[in-house]
Amino acid sequence: MLGTASESKKKIYQIIYGSWQSQCLYVATSLGIPNLLRSGAKTVETIAEKTGTKAENLYVVLRALAHLGVFAEKPGRVFAPTELSELLLTDGSPSVGHFLMHITEPNMWDAWRELENSLKTGKVPFELAKGQDFYSSYMTENPNSKRLFNNAMSFLTNEAVEPLFEAYDFSRFKTVMDLGGNQGTLIANIVKKFGCKGILFDLPHEVETAPNNLSKYGVSDAVQVIGGSALDSLPKGADAIVMKYFISVFSKEDSIKVLTNCREALPADGKVILIQTLVPSLGAPVEYPDGTIPGLAAVQMMITNPGGYWRTEQEYRDLFEASGFQLEQVVHTGTSLTVMEFSLQ
Ligand SMILES: C[S@@+](CC[C@H](N)C(=O)[O-])C[C@H]1O[C@@H](n2cnc3c(N)ncnc32)[C@H](O)[C@@H]1O
Structure with missing residues (x-):
């Protein structure tokens, strides 16, 4: 106050x-x-x-x-x-500098200018500004933006893995699929640390460039790379599907479509592991110790994502329950990331 x-x-x-x-x-x-x-x-x-x-x-x-x-x-x-x-060096491995460059590049500001318009029309700000969707056509045609985005994603993952692995054990799984796994930084770390097999699933233009990143971790043989849209269908073979900052891409309707595809791809005892920064419920602290204000980040997500934004724990729970999953456990990692583990109902 x-x-x-x-x-x-x-x-x-x-x-x-x-x-x-x-x-x-x-x-x-x-x-x-x-x-x-x-x-x-x-x-x-x-x-x-x-x-x-x-x-x-x-x-x-x-x-x-x-x-x-x-x-x-x-x-x-x-x-x-x-x-x-x-912190802002951009001539080495993925850094805060890459994250900054992705979040603040002029193309992103063009999209922010459409926020008011989007609130009135219900359209996606990025699509209003650029006339193309962010993840597929824009990323395919703008390699510099794609490089900044991918480096920003890899940076955030590298920062997160150690506390994540301390809080959540993946060793009980034989094959983990990372849905929307971008360049494979998370699945590479999981495979390396826990000795399981991996599947990297993302849009075709993303997985095209991922093998280079996977080879840096020495896990090329253990990770199968598959391109496609999670809105269409998903490959079978994994006993756990991990999704980090992924389901927040989609509208409620499309999230249910993706989660239904997950249900169909998993065995009866399979798990979906949501790794996400949660928007606090009313009355809870609005800022994490690392400075993340999820309610504000949710607006940034809405700027680019086709209908999605960051949600509260209860909202994710509702979304998964509507798709035939039940919550098994919630694990706080001590960072701004929380793990929510779901099993099939
Ligand atoms: C916000 S990024 C998160 C990336 C990664 N999981 C991480 O945490 O670093 C969302 C990812 O979802 C992918 N994606 C978007 N739409 C998709 C779709 N329909 N099917 C599969 N992947 C999709 C994007 O290409 C991008 O890599």
Whole structure:
């Protein structure tokens, strides 16, 4: 609860400034400035020369980011890296920088501009802005956006696996299928850690590029890669289907379609393992310790997803029950991810 009127004003201004902050962060990262400063502090003139920008204007942006703690400004218009800017490196393995670039790239802002329109029409903002759906046609035709998206997904998975595996044991399964498993980072980790077989299922254009990632984990022989749409049908052979940030892609109606396909693909004692950030129910804390505000992230999901967004535990439970599943257990991982395990009714 905010105390005084001025605290309220400060809070509302902070919210308003949010888009300025992320735009400055996007521009600096897109120009590769965190990468550039890794070798040491540089003057704004040097940074401008190396990034093909105008030093006078660039200075205004870098100073703003220094005031936010992203860079450190030294006398003589010199900028140095900080712990924050080191999180934004994009020239190595998947990082927060890739996540930032995916979430804030201009194509995404184009879609956000359609939010009000979408609330009135019920259409998907991304589709209103771009005239094509995000996961299939847009991703197929825009390899740079796809690279940023896939790196963002791999980064989030890499961050999550250790606490996930401490909280939830996959060793009782013979074959795990990762539905909407993107480039296979999660299934590769599961197979490696628990010694089971894996199936990676995602849209054809995604699985086309996944073998390269799987080979980095040395699990190419243990993971079968299958392309298709989960809305059509699913391959048999797995005794567990894992879905991380996947069912939240779909509308209620399509979710039930996908879950019905899961039911048909699984043996009678099969399990579906939902791995998801849950939106808190009314009255529960709205923010996780890592800063995730799921209710806000749910809006971002609605911007791109064909009808889906992040839901509450009860909403997922209802969705699965409507598709012939019953909840077996809920496991909190200590991060913003929760595991909900379902069996067939
Ligand atoms: C938000 S991403 C989550 C990726 C991954 N599970 C993770 O947590 O990193 C959703 C994934 O679902 C895939 N997807 C979207 N629609 C699909 C469909 N109809 N059938 C199969 N996969 C689909 C996308 O290609 C994407 O990889």
